[in-house]
């Protein structure tokens with residue numbers, strides 16, 4: 001049976017650790033739960049609704065007046081396999097890194113570069129999480145959904161997810177229409193290591209050999225050096241997307257700032273490092289006069305809750321970074337984090 005809490009705190013359900021209440025917090029386990037919410041529960045009242053995994057990509061700036069649906073299904077099973085691949089189905093509520101650890105321990109490759117990313121399995125396809133040269137889209141086989149109109153199940157293929165950089169159909173056409181119930185991953189029994197990313201290859205040189213376990217270890221080490229652990233310092237990883245800029249504009253910026261790091265993308269676009277742009281504005285380690293929120297000292301793309309910050313404090317830091325970067329480089333920084341206003 002579904003659990004419905006009224007006026008519940010979301011403090012433990014967002015990695016910024018912002019203390020706001022939701023009018024209703026509903027713990028979702030099965031499609032029957034959703035059907036109940038639609039037919040007899042608060043969703044029948046046509047209230048605003050969001051799906052919240054571990055809230056590792058959300059910023060709450062005001063109390064949430066509607067219904068928060070929190071998936072708790074943490075099932076994990078091998079549904080099929082062949083000579084080369086194993087198909088692993090995981091519930092939306094499973095912690096992302098528990099899945100990575102399980103895959104690596106069993107010798108199945110594909111998601112090891114995504115080690116230690118905070119968040120849940122259900123959020124991974126929504127955001128097309130990515131790190132160290134890998135995106136989760138490369139290992140997603142199918143996504144299993146439940147419809148908000150009638151609670152029926154639907155399975156879609158990898159292609160149908162329309163994955164892009166930190167983007168998918170779940171942020172657009174499917175937003176508020178479907179809930180991710182579970183995801184089937186296609187993992188490699190004969191792993192091909194993806195270790196071109198500079199910091200990863202350097203870290204691996206200190207180890208005996210490249211293996212799934214060692215890649216996982218290397219990535220946990222690198223993340224630990226740069227990214228604050230959300231249980232110690234509230235944060236949501238990269239706050240902004242790395243901006244995509246047309247090649248011709250980049251040449252102009254490079255004339256003024258020759259050290260600008262650039263990464264070739266598709267269609268004549270170049271990806272810039274938002275963290276570098278923010279650091280160049282002198283904001284690395286910045287904090288608000290009230291000391292509650294700021295920018296991390298090791299990674300300028302990460303905004304941090306320095307103690308009892310409100311969502312408005314974090315938003316103020318974001319605004320300062322956007323204004324300064326625009327003034328200096330004429331580039332707009334677009335938040336990657338979803339802002340609930």
Ligand code: EPU
Nearest residue numbers: 131132133237238240241242261273275276279299300301
């Ligand atoms: N840089 C700086 N100063 C900073 C931060 C970065 O100069 O304060 C420079 C770095 O020296 C490097 C470049 O910017 O030349 C890129 O930095 P980094 O390798 O740390 O990666 P990122 O572009 O800042 C992206 C993802 C991260 C992911 C890393 C590693 C986005 C928005 N972020 O960050 O993802 O872990 O690459 O692959 O694409 C997340 O999405 O929450 C996240 C943490």
